[in-house]
Amino acid sequence: MAETIIMTGNTAAAIAAKLCQVQVVAAYPITPQTSIIETLSQFIESGALKAEYVRVESEHSAMTVCISASTVGARVFTSTSSHGLLYMHEQLHWAAGSRLPVVMCCVNRGVGAPWSIFNDQQDSIAQRDTGWIQLYCRDNQEIIDTVIQAYRIAEEVYAPVMVCYDGFVLSHTMMPVCVPDTETVNSFLPPYKPHTFLSAEKPRNINPVIFPGMRHNSEGVLCDGYMEMRYKLQEALEKARDVIVSVGMQYAKLTGRDYSELLWRYKTEDAEILLTGMGSIATEATVAVDQLRQEGIKAGVVGIRAYRPFPRKAIQEALKNAKALIVLEKDISYGFEGALCSDIKAALYGTGLNAPLHNYIAGLGGRDVKAREIYEAVKTSLEDMKSKKAQNKTIWINCRR
Amino acid sequence: MPENIFKVNEEEYMLPGNRACQGCGLSLAYRYALKALREDTILTIPASCLTVLHGLYPTTSVTIPCLNCTFASTAASAAGLVAGLTATGKTNTTVVAFAGDGGTYDIGIQALSGAAERGTDFIFVCYDNEGYMNTGTQRSSATPMGALTTTTPILTKEQNKKDMLKIMEAHDIAYIATTSPAYPLDLYDKFVKAKRIRGTRYMQIHVPCPPGWGYPPRDTVKIARLAIETGVFVLFEVENGKFRFTGRSKSLAEKGNRLPLINYIERQDRFKKMSVEQLSRFQKFIDNKWHEYIKKAEA
Numbered sequence: 001m002a003e004t005i006i007m008t009g010n011t012a013a014a015i016a017a018k019l020c021q022v023q024v025v026a027a028y029p030i031t032p033q034t035s036i037i038e039t040l041s042q043f044i045e046s047g048a049l050k051a052e053y054v055r056v057e058s059e060h061s062a063m064t065v066c067i068s069a070s071t072v073g074a075r076v077f078t079s080t081s082s083h084g085l086l087y088m089h090e091q092l093h094w095a096a097g098s099r100l101p102v103v104m105c106c107v108n109r110g111v112g113a114p115w116s117i118f119n120d121q122q123d124s125i126a127q128r129d130t131g132w133i134q135l136y137c138r139d140n141q142e143i144i145d146t147v148i149q150a151y152r153i154a155e156e157v158y159a160p161v162m163v164c165y166d167g168f169v170l171s172h173t174m175m176p177v178c179v180p181d182t183e184t185v186n187s188f189l190p191p192y193k194p195h196t197f198l199s200a201e202k203p204r205n206i207n208p209v210i211f212p213g214m215r216h217n218s219e220g221v222l223c224d225g226y227m228e229m230r231y232k233l234q235e236a237l238e239k240a241r242d243v244i245v246s247v248g249m250q251y252a253k254l255t256g257r258d259y260s261e262l263l264w265r266y267k268t269e270d271a272e273i274l275l276t277g278m279g280s281i282a283t284e285a286t287v288a289v290d291q292l293r294q295e296g297i298k299a300g301v302v303g304i305r306a307y308r309p310f311p312r313k314a315i316q317e318a319l320k321n322a323k324a325l326i327v328l329e330k331d332i333s334y335g336f337e338g339a340l341c342s343d344i345k346a347a348l349y350g351t352g353l354n355a356p357l358h359n360y361i362a363g364l365g366g367r368d369v370k371a372r373e374i375y376e377a378v379k380t381s382l383e384d385m386k387s388k389k390a391q392n393k394t395i396w397i398n399c400r401r
Numbered sequence: 402m403p404e405n406i407f408k409v410n411e412e413e414y415m416l417p418g419n420r421a422c423q424g425c426g427l428s429l430a431y432r433y434a435l436k437a438l439r440e441d442t443i444l445t446i447p448a449s450c451l452t453v454l455h456g457l458y459p460t461t462s463v464t465i466p467c468l469n470c471t472f473a474s475t476a477a478s479a480a481g482l483v484a485g486l487t488a489t490g491k492t493n494t495t496v497v498a499f500a501g502d503g504g505t506y507d508i509g510i511q512a513l514s515g516a517a518e519r520g521t522d523f524i525f526v527c528y529d530n531e532g533y534m535n536t537g538t539q540r541s542s543a544t545p546m547g548a549l550t551t552t553t554p555i556l557t558k559e560q561n562k563k564d565m566l567k568i569m570e571a572h573d574i575a576y577i578a579t580t581s582p583a584y585p586l587d588l589y590d591k592f593v594k595a596k597r598i599r600g601t602r603y604m605q606i607h608v609p610c611p612p613g614w615g616y617p618p619r620d621t622v623k624i625a626r627l628a629i630e631t632g633v634f635v636l637f638e639v640e641n642g643k644f645r646f647t648g649r650s651k652s653l654a655e656k657g658n659r660l661p662l663i664n665y666i667e668r669q670d671r672f673k674k675m676s677v678e679q680l681s682r683f684q685k686f687i688d689n690k691w692h693e694y695i696k697k698a699e700a
Contacts, residue, residue, distance in 0.1 A: 064480075068482045072482055199491070208452065208458045223458065
């Protein structure tokens with residue numbers, strides 16, 4: 001029987017990894033991720049989880065261990081944050097290029113210099129183009145559910161999945177979480193059976209040097225070149241949209257919790273002002289929407305679950321009736337605007353929707369952003385948008401300018 | 402006498418027609434290392450000369466399974482293979498990492514130290530050609546003093562070679578051995594032994610490199626041998642903390658008839674700008690190391 005327990009986001013992530021019966025864990029401590037691997041150490045040393053735990057000396061090695069263990073057919077798990085994720089950067093490309101179903105939690109934290117241990121999403125956004133699927137969670141229930149679904153997705157499309165959630169805001173905050181029972185998870189997620197793996201019995205050379213052109217193998221078969229391999233990774237991530245939806249629907253059937261879309265919506269039926277964002281800031285926006293609605297402003301929230309693959313069609317559909325758009329995000333692409341904002345604009349290009357759009361950069365390095373402040377910013381934006389000069393703006397919320 | 406003199410594995414795991422340079426010291430050593438490691442082995446190799454030897458996708462010249470890994474990650478890649486194989490119940494496979502001196506002494510040292518400290522059950526092999534040869538002969542911390550490289554093109558390398566073996570000894574691992582392609586049976590014996598032992602095993606092979614060191618390809622074995630004769634490179638084993646000379650180095654230690662360094666230096670273009678002062682410093686450096694080894698052997 002599923003049981004509802006009050007727990008932190010990090011406990012939820014560790015329990016999810018245990019429910020998925022991961023076989024190899026390799027991780028290096030970093031705030032605010034550390035308590036995930038401390039909890040997993042408890043599970044493994046007490047015998048509650050039968051897995052190899054490699055206590056590596058760095059995040060670079062953590063991802064390497066996951067890559068190699070996955071190559072010989074083991075289900076693997078790791079987690080990190082911020083500089084740990086940046087240190088893995090090379091290996092993130094290697095994991096995706098190797099088409100391995102590695103699952104990792106990224107507990108989102110700001111990036112130095114200067115040092116910050118607090119939350120924003122610059123770390124995972126900076127890894128956008130590594131070939132990983134990125135899913136964002138808005139509460140602790142979504143963390144446990146998303147990690148479990150992540151293995152199904154990763155093992156179906158052969159691409160790694162990063163489950164991202166906000167440091168401290170979720171990682172260290174207690175919330176009630178309904179924990180699925182082992183039988184339910186087992187029926188949803190069978191043991192990992194890779195279509196190919198490296199073994200001593202079958203000699204092969206995995207990931208050698210490849211030239212730009214296609215070449216024949218010893219049997220005369222013309223094999224992929226580098227570009228064909230990259231195209232296939234791109235295809236896998238494109239295909240992942242449907243896989244995320246179908247896996248979400250199956251999971252919804254088993255648990256009664258809705259994961260049938262790449263997005264989630266809040267009061268969007270009649271909404272004219274649409275706020276979008278990822279993670280807990282989008283949850284905060286729902287409270288601001290309630291305040292706006294009290295004043296008769298028809299506002300709603302479109303939260304984004306999947307950032308890569310980017311849900312272009314779903315976004316076009318969800319935003320098509322918008323008279324004004326607000327994109328909230330905890331990252332910045334220096335010299336331009338928020339990364340999510342650029343992607344949303346790109347998704348809307350050619351659809352005919354030309355609503356004014358304000359991009360809010362908020363909560364960097366853990367700067368608090370309250371629903372009341374989002375509400376006030378939206379009110380100001382709506383006034384501002386009446387002017388032709390203010391149709392497209394980036395605004396830093398709660399920041400001395 | 403070498404243990405396996407009449408029972409060297411006849412199977413070839415390194416096929417002809419590979420992409421190594423003419424006279425490559427690594428390819429001589431690799432052939433015998435693979436014969437000793439034989440079946441039930443998985444290799445992991447970083448970007449290096451060995452990647453080139455293994456060939457371009459989709460063909461390979463090596464018939465032992467291999468996972469390529471990034472430059473800094475070799476020992477961690479081996480640790481991941483060990484963990485994955487253990488987790489899937491395949492505990493009879495020997496995991497072997499094979500890296501150059503760059504991938505061992507320099508960019509790979511962190512992962513190697515971590516894996517050794519954890520006592521990871523694998524063999525780490527450093528084939529030491531004393532520079533970044535795959536990228537065209539740049540200086541590494543294994544390059545000897547006085548050598549010309551493309552990043553020390555005028556003044557030559559000013560520092561002595563780093564003592565990687567001492568660093569590995571400090572990790573108290575199960576087995577350490579040095580070997581050379583000039584003595585294939587010494588090399589073979591040590592790899593057979595390493596395969597038998599469990600825990601972290603570190604092997605270092607001194608592999609002359611004709612284009613990088615500047616000598617004719619036909620002289621690879623001669624140069625490798627002169628390195629031993631002069632004490633530039635010493636054949637030994639450390640098993641459970643116990644040091645012992647082996648092979649030719651053992652008889653040199655017993656008879657005290659090492660050749661002067663100049664015999665080794667004069668045959669290589671990389672030392673052509675070496676000053677007399679550098680030569681005497683290099684000689685002193687080697688003599689000091691040699692005496693350290695003698696003391697260890699007596700202890």
